[in-house]
Amino acid sequence: MHDVLLMDLSITIVPQKNSRCQESGHSQGGEISTYSGPNLPEDIWCHIHSLMPLRDSARSACVSRKFLCSWRCRPNLTFTEETLGLKQNAYRKSDRTKKFTSRVDHILKNHSGVSVKSLKIVIGHHLNVDTCHFNSWLQNSITPGIEEVILFPPTKHKAEYNFPCSLLLDGRGNSIRYLYINDCAFRPPVGFDCLRSLTKLHLDHVRVTGDELECLISRSFGLEQLELRSCMEIICLKIPFWLDRLSSLTVSSCDKLQVIESRAPNLSTVELYIDPVQLLLGESSRVKNLNLGFSREVNCVSYAITKLPSIVPHLETLTLYSGSERVNTPTVANKFLHLKYLDIGLADDDDDETAFRAYDYLSLVSFLDASPVLETFVLSVDQLDMHHDSVSGDVASYLRQIPEHKHDRLKKVQINGFCSAKSMVELTCHILENASALENLTLDSIFCQLEDADDIVRCSGRKTGECFSKSKQMIVEAHKALKAIERYILERVPSTVKLNIRGPCIRCHAIDVKSP
Template sequence: MGKSQKEEKYKKIHFAISQLYDILSKILSGLPVNDAIRTSVLSRKWKYVWCSHTNLTLNKGTMRKPYVLTLTPYRWRWLRDYEFITRVDAVLRQHSGMGVQRMEIKFRLHSKHADHIDRWVNFVIASKTKELVINLSGHDKGSFFTELSQGIRIIKEPPYNLPSQLLSPSYGSYLRCLELTTVSLQLPADFKGFLNLKILSLVDMSITDEDVQCMLSKCNLLEFLDISYCRMVTSIRMLHPLDRLKHLVVDNCRNLKEIELNCSPTTLKFSGTMVPLIFASTSRLTNINIVFITYQSALSYIITGFPSTLPRLETLTLHCAERERTIVPEGPFKFTYLRNLRLELVLSGHENTRKTNVLDYAYILEIAPFMETLELSMWAMNCRHRPYREEDGELRIVGPPHQHAHLKSVRISGFFGHKDQVELALHILRSSVVLEKMVITPKPEIDNDMAFLDCSHEKKHYLDGHRVATEFVCKTDHRNVVTVERVVPEPADGEVARKRRRAN
């Protein structure tokens, strides 16, 4: 074999090995970083493969301590901040720093750890990471809602302040996704923007209105924007066109007074008190999810509020706590594009004081003639109405019944068997000529982290709700489309403890 032939053979072998190395690198990048590191003990050839890991997720799960044997079964040991820092430093020190596509730092840290976090940020900049997540609360977003709704006051240390080099043009041009939680951000005077940024999330941030506006004005390719739990933000206002912004999330910014953006989003998720929602155009807006944390009539808002101006709305989810009954206006208003509707109603008041009337929502079938799916989730807060009985009087009929030709699927939850709930279920059943299924369940199914509201006194009404639905709704179901779910009340905490003691 000649010299040229040997060289060609070695080139092919080297190419095959490099291809194998690339395949291994891709496989390991699909594993959590701690599992990828463990593969280094398999052989000498595998020792450094993980060092090109492209997805660095650094949190209490991936940086955890090993199992320890205690009096109870095996449990994870608590990970302290200095231990987390030491482990992250070890990972980044061994990593090649090349090809990092995404890096996530999620742990409860603050300003006193600035020197360490600055070192990690420098790694991010040097590696030209395209997707950066810095969450120094250590928790998921839902925990902020729980703290807010339950009035939990957590004393916080001063937040970590992002260094200016992270905002420099030399690195900013690489960023595609930036998610920041529980940090402080002050834009430098010469901020040039993130020219290729498509996803921006600011949660529990210390940031001013002016810096929010400045940042948005220099992110021309932005497609997704999330501003949540930012107490300093009072106005989200941007007259500079955001032509590519499709998805907007504004969640519980307690001091927010207005939203005015020069954009035309397709989806909107908003939680908080009612504020003006002004966009350059709403012609593309097809999906909205609104949660009001103050009292507001859902039906009134649908008819006279923001949704009524949306010509192409297809999916609407609305959560309201209702205190007053709505006077339904007469008029030609129609949701001609609405296909999916989910309403979450928190009904307040005792048996003789509740002013709301669930039967009013029969009007939905008139104003949404092409609706295909309807979910009505109710939670009767302090509503100790007794379940309906025949001696309570005849059931009302809204008539003549509107013949709805498109509604196929209905789900009613939180059905305790109150008279107005029965009347609405019967109206939907009579009016929906193509209905394929109606599911009724006594258990409340309120979303948006409201599960803690499920009080024990409501569970006593699960059997009543099932009985009333079976007796008064199923008996008029001549098409066999109604299903009533049986819910077994869960035992109270004290009862669970007693059962455990007996078992032991």
């Protein structure tokens, strides 16, 4: 209904000698400022006004006293260069800063500060906005009843800027449900009790200690999501047991972090992109979904199979990313008894050219063995430099086999970046011979971690009409992979298995390649 009302609304502005806005149809000078539209309740007009872009909303306030009233109570305030109409390269750096500051000052001067529900202030790195202006804007906007606050303070002052926690006192912070703060220090005092309605907290490049963070969230009984990125002062992260609504935890690039201890009883999803830490989740841990990737350390896959079964015993989905796997996946006694979905990403991010050269993809059978109820297995391999020998020779005598390793629940397997490496062909053949319930096998010789890669990476699904660019070496390898599939794998595919082969684009990746 609101979309229709916005279409029916028509506003005509005719310049007047009298600068004061008129709501009536006639002025003394005979000039007309007209407003036509359905006769609607005031709350409907306020809602329509709140849906308008910030600049249009501010301009329309000069047309009608009704809009002026709703403007002063506008619930959503978003201050970015885009919403303030500061076109890129239209002004010099100093002029852009002045215009940004003056426009925000003017808007907040005419806004009552009442009924603000959402505040977003994003100050670009090239703007030299003084922190005194920033604090003044927060003072005027963070009022009782506000629910969402997203703040990107002046980047130039991020090293010394401290978020004024006093702004959250006197009940002004108790209505906030979502808080996202970037590039500053956050130092809540002892006894801080100001975020009781908080459901989502996102701290990005924020200087806060583990004790300060615990103080910050200890009274946020409704907290559901906690996300920490590049918070370099946190050494120990402790989450108390009374945060029983917390279901999602994301921690990335917190380089000094050593311990994560969570007693939250309903934590179910954890994403960790850090170096290995002591992970204490308690015997009653309900974590079912885990994404894990090491930021600097190696052998993430080996760590996962040896350490995680006892730490997260109820895991159902596991996504791993390894930028350097220098050892083959070991065989272990412990099992992932509930794991149904496994996604492993391998890349060659290490400067050591031998990092993946000798990696044995067939060793991943150990992970399949450790997951007796596994249904979906996705392997993505991004080798920037192909350091392997292509499979060749007599298939009957050349390929290794691992007998008596059955994977009776495995239904779907997808290998992105399938290559002609002997061990990868062996892994594929092993799955075909030992996964009796297999229904779908996808082999994609062009690497991509995106979903629906066939539609997004290939030219048929892109607006540019061209495939993502790939090096000549990778295109050659993709053609070799197709030859390996044809020679060693096709004849092993049971009639009950749907085989999907995604090769290089015949138009964009055409190249003359000799058979391996």
